[in-house]
Amino acid sequence: MLLCRVVEYHVDGFRFDLASVLCRGTDGAPLNAPPLIKAIAKDAILSRCKIIAEPWDCGGLYLVGSFPNWDRWAEWNGKFRDDVRKFIKGDCGMKGSFATRVAGSADLYKVNKRKPYHSVNFVIAHDGFMLYDLVSYNFKHNDANGEGGNDGCNDNFSWNCGFEGETNDSSIKALRSRQMKNFHLALMISQGTPMMLMGDEYAHTRYGNNNSYGHDTALNHFQWGLLEARRSNHFRFFQKVIKFRRTRRVFSRETFLSKNDVTWHEDNWNNHDSNFLAFTLHDSSGEDIYLAFNAHAFFVKVSVPPPPAKRRWFRVVDTNLESPDDFVIEGVPGTGKTYNVAPYSSILLEAKT
Known part of the structure; x- marks a missing residue:
């Protein structure tokens, strides 16, 4: 069946739902070398396709980072999702894990x-919350699914930014906007293969429903009107950051980061209360990228490192600013030796001549 899809229909890859179940024997016990997984990895045709595993199953076989792979299978990195969610929303003790995830999860x-x-x-x-709901709901709201609210995951690592659900409070709405931009920036500057969900580019909501697959309604329908309404702000930011990633090689290295590829501007990794991280990604031609993520509820005045020789720092991203100033592709000059990073915001500076 897989070969037919590739040869006859020119499908270029597959993502296997709950793929860990394919790593069990007939008695349900985990296998070190599951034959089907190996056969797909070794097949002359399938091995040239994109092969992606969701490396867990309903029985609790969690194989993130240890899915049998024969150096061919890619994996949905569930630890990236959880660690990035926790850090961006301000959980303590997550700075080191956040750094590991954006650096490519070499530990895995x-x-x-x-x-x-x-x-x-x-x-x-x-599955789970949309991005808008991730920053708007602390709890799932699944009553419409007809299962008494018992369906759907309870461990969402979400934060409603001060109010559960829809609100007219301008400060909460602004914070939610910043947080969505922070999540998107973190995803797009990370080493690895980024995946985002259709609808997040215009802030689609399912009103807190994190298991809405059974609804043939606006909960799941793409809202073209909202896309048009948000084209000049939210959508613009998402679009521009994606394009920026695609045109900057420092974000998509073929090998894991070495000490020459990144400088972590951090001298106290063990500070449990620190929710701020800054680092520089180095480019061989001098087009370095400086990033800072502030998940504190207060401003952080950070010292900006000197740019490479004969270059200056230009501000490309500041998620605290309104559109179009939140993303300026040509960069804004004049960045000094320090930068006051706003609460729950992130910045990106680019070294240019």
Whole structure:
């Protein structure tokens, strides 16, 4: 069946839902070398396709980072999702984990001949909260599903920014906007393969329903009108950041980061209360990228490192600013030796001549 899809229909890849179930024997016990997984990886045709595993199943076989792969299978990186969600919303003690995830999750995938792109990074998937709901709801709201609210995951690592659900409070709405931009920026600057969910580019909501697959309604229908209404702000930011990633090679390295590729501007990784992280991604031609993420509820005045020789820092992203100033492709000059990073916001500076 898989071969037919590739040969006859020119499908270029497959994502296997709950793929860990294919790593069990007839008695349900985990297998070290599951034959079907190996056969797909070794097949002359299928091995050239994109092969992606959702590396867990309903029975609790969680194989993120250890899915049998023969250096071919990529994985949905569930730890990226959880760690990035926790850090951006301000959970303490997550700075080191956040750094590991945006750097490509070498702790999980730097094994044998695996590459950073074997980590499929995501914050949102088809199951669970939409991005807007991730920053608008602390709890799932699944009553419409007819299961008494018992369906859907309870561990969403979400934060409603001060009010559960829809609100007219301008400060909460602004905070939610910043947080969605922070999540998107973190995803797009991370080493690995980024995945986002259709609808997040215009802030689609399911009103807190995190298991809405059974609804043939506006909960799941693409809202073209909302896309048009938000084309000049929310959508613009998402679009521009995606394009920026695609045109900057520092975000998609073929190998895991070495000490020459990144400088972490951090001297106290063990500070449990620190929710701020800054680092520089180095480019061989001097087009370095400086990033800072502030998940504190207060401003952080950070010292900006000197740019490479004969270059200056230009501000490309500041998620605290309104559109179109939140993303300026040509960059805004004049960045000094310090930058006051706003609460729950992030910045990106680019070294240019």
